[in-house]
Amino acid sequence: MTERVDIFGDGRAVIYQGDCLEILPTLAPGSVNAVVTDPPYNSGGLFRSDRVRTTRDKYQHTDTARLHANFSGDNRDQRSFLAWAMVWLGMSQQLAAPAAMLAMFSDWRQLPLATDAVQGGGWIWRGIIPWNKTESARPQRGWFRSQCEYIITATNGTLGKEQDREAAMCLAGMWSEPIKASEKVHSTEKPLDLMKWLCGPVRSGGLILDPFMGSGTTGVAAVQLGRKFIGIEIDPGYFKIAHRRILDAAPLFTQRTNDP
Amino acid sequence: MTERVDIFGDGRAVIYQGDCLEILPTLAPGSVNAVVTDPPYNSGGLFRSDRVRTTRDKYQHTDTARLHANFSGDNRDQRSFLAWAMVWLGMSQQLAAPAAMLAMFSDWRQLPLATDAVQGGGWIWRGIIPWNKTESARPQRGWFRSQCEYIITATNGTLGKEQDREAAMCLAGMWSEPIKASEKVHSTEKPLDLMKWLCGPVRSGGLILDPFMGSGTTGVAAVQLGRKFIGIEIDPGYFKIAHRRILDAAPLFTQRTNDP
């Protein structure tokens, strides 16, 4: 029941439509240099009743014109989020090469569970990077605005030698960029610049995996940087969008090689 | 075995020298409008052998001229940190008025434990504020710099009505300010501007509690903002320093009232 597409015909970017829990075990162990992904947070609200609403009802104004499609898998409670995340993180770690990197998004509320899941999945947790959305985040009266999302970083084993990663440069530990609503296709889409920066430590030609591809921004970043990419997306609609966006991301001369 | 000093003689700023676990139960329940504190993080490295070293060894280069005194309480393992933090957070919550605020510092490694302790202590966790130390943090070759500390925010019950807090304004959700090592007295001292900003939601005349006063920056902020302050510090040396700094923080005309 899963579809597989080799976007450029040369294995540079391969995407799967289906559940990552089914697809991850079929991939080659030890082949992945980085997992860069933005899973459903299963968050929102102080109470369970705030979580059972659909993503759109939770996060968008009732009168918003630009309504995004809902996405599945965003209604787990805390225990099952932990169990589920630990499973796909463990599967991903089996695919990871030594010293491979993990970068996983979370909001403030799920951060403790997410770091538990990362470590439970066999990764070595190495830090948190805040993404500062600046004043484009919603304000809250009489309290501090929740204006950051967080990227949990980890490695498969030790950080490794320099040849395992791109140029031993020093990267900043935080990213500031507002949300640009008009450029978004997916309601939780991340800025392309941010994803490219996150892929920084992956060596040229390395393979980047995203088990929750969404509209494919990670794939666009990987292709533009000359890294290989494997993406998985459960929703057929977003799968098609990701396919198109990654195809359009390649420089013209490489696309031409497959032109008739 | 505890010392108590009423700094201005009018109850505006009262400090205790001793263990907060002994002193907190002696204070008046329901009297505190905010707990603003920076407890010992007990973080350390990835392994226990890193944790048994003292704070000075971990965080300072051996040839650093400015050697801070080691502060106590930084050698607990994770489970005992959680138990210990839950106890003083619970005691503090007993002292808190309805809708009182909690702001507690943590580093990235202790964040999950700290949020568990906050909730275990009876507070309602409401967010995380990153403090971006900018490029003053040490860079790391081939990886993302760890340049943020975090402030966990919480309330005692609901956010409450506007009269419980200062001006129903919207506050930012992040703070950027480099560390100025030359101005520091304590090795983990926080910028005064940051502490004053954190005290923003406390209404004028409200009481701010800091069970881990250190060199007393929270007290300086409270006094300068016209809030009342109770501080606790276990180390006699820092207790003296805090006493002096808070005394000097008051505007001249108020100090004169106690001059001979």
Next chain:
DNA sequence: TGTAGGTATGAATCCGACT
């Protein structure tokens, strides 16, 4: 082309109404 002014938006949260 440039500027000014109006409007839509945000990986929320609050709170009243209802079951």
Next chain:
DNA sequence: AAGTCGGATTCATACCTAC
């Protein structure tokens, strides 16, 4: 009564429209 539901609200910013 605890649980559930869904509309109202926050404001800096980006975007759109008018002149």
